[in-house]
Amino acid sequence: MKAYKFKKLLLKSGWREDMYVVVDAMGNITSISQERPQTTSLFIENIEGAAIPGFMNAHSHAFQYGMAGRAELHNHDIDDDFWTWRESMYACALSHNPEEMRKVALNLYRRLLRNGYTHVAEFHYLHHDRQGKPYSNLAETGQAMIQAAAEAGIKITLIPVFYQQGNFSEQANERQRRFICHTVEDYLRLLESSAAAVKYYDQANLGFSVHSLRAVEPQSIISLFDAVSAQLPFHIHAAEQLKEVADCKRHLKQRPVEWILNNLPVNERFNIVHCTHLDDDEIQRLAASRANAVLCPGTEGNLGDGIFRLREYTAHKGRWSIGTDSHISLNPLEDLRWLDYSQRLTSHKRNTFSDGALHMITQSFFNGKSAMGLAVEDFFSIGKALDAAVYDLTEPHLEQASERHLLSAIIYVSNPQDMRGTLINGNWSQPNY
């Protein structure tokens, strides 16, 4: 057992001062109190810091960290957009063997942890070898992600992705050959192997996914839901690009999110990534469905996707969380600020939310947990792991903040350098890199 005394600890009910948090040998919280623990032998670490819950990264393609910052030189004679970027990404996808993928993921996960993320949802579609042949262990590359997470010490939800074809009923192209499961049965075998892979690490669990409506036949998507446990979280990309919306309308006669809402059993286990282009009806219905919109503002900005209609979605009480996606930004504070500032820039108003910092932490934490297939009642609870991002209260902008403004000063002003560190399972993560 050990204990921490936090100068400030964030609970759902607000900041608490001088809080003792005791954890057991597994890193689970056994008590949260302003009373000093009575056990005399207990080591208590005194932290002049403010602890908020560890960030949930609900959307990652780890291999893309291997090309972060390497697709930023543009030729003015040629339009550079999502689709040209995708060609660079395919080249990256074809270049790594499982060991190289593990190394890229390890570097990424260590940096996520350093910046306050404690759990990552790995939306993993690079399944086969470089020739497109399945490995004898179908989850060979997923297992490499699990190994990287275990070595970094971050929690992981492995989400093997069903990717069946190229754009809407077109054959997959050569550069997509590492992604492809031809049938639902092929995908279910991959899911089974992935379920075995997550057992190697006690901080790993499983989700399931379809890459996008363009990548899997509608009937295959529908039948997948008959075959997979209703307990697993489901993830899918949708409505990231205008061309994708137009293609979907041409092939399925509906917009992507509209099709999902009309044809799948949408509920709180659904995590729909991007949702950038929604009409009024989709915004209302998506919010009412209790699905989680996974927003990746750093990547969406980098790729020129567009701006999610967060102001309207929030007015309908829609659920959302964040992800780093292509890893062009690994800073959760930057991504949260992007979300608010993109609304301010388009609305010409500052009040996207009444209390932006609290709203953004609440949404990204609880819905991020749900994206991992987990449920919690509070930011820190007895029986749950002590996972926290801890900010240094001696930093001038935090020292000068009253309790009322402290969370805003963290979210809108701080950077990862202002952290005391990240606690995961009751221990400081040790950045030895």
Ligand SMILES: [Zn+2]
């Ligand atoms: Zn993605």
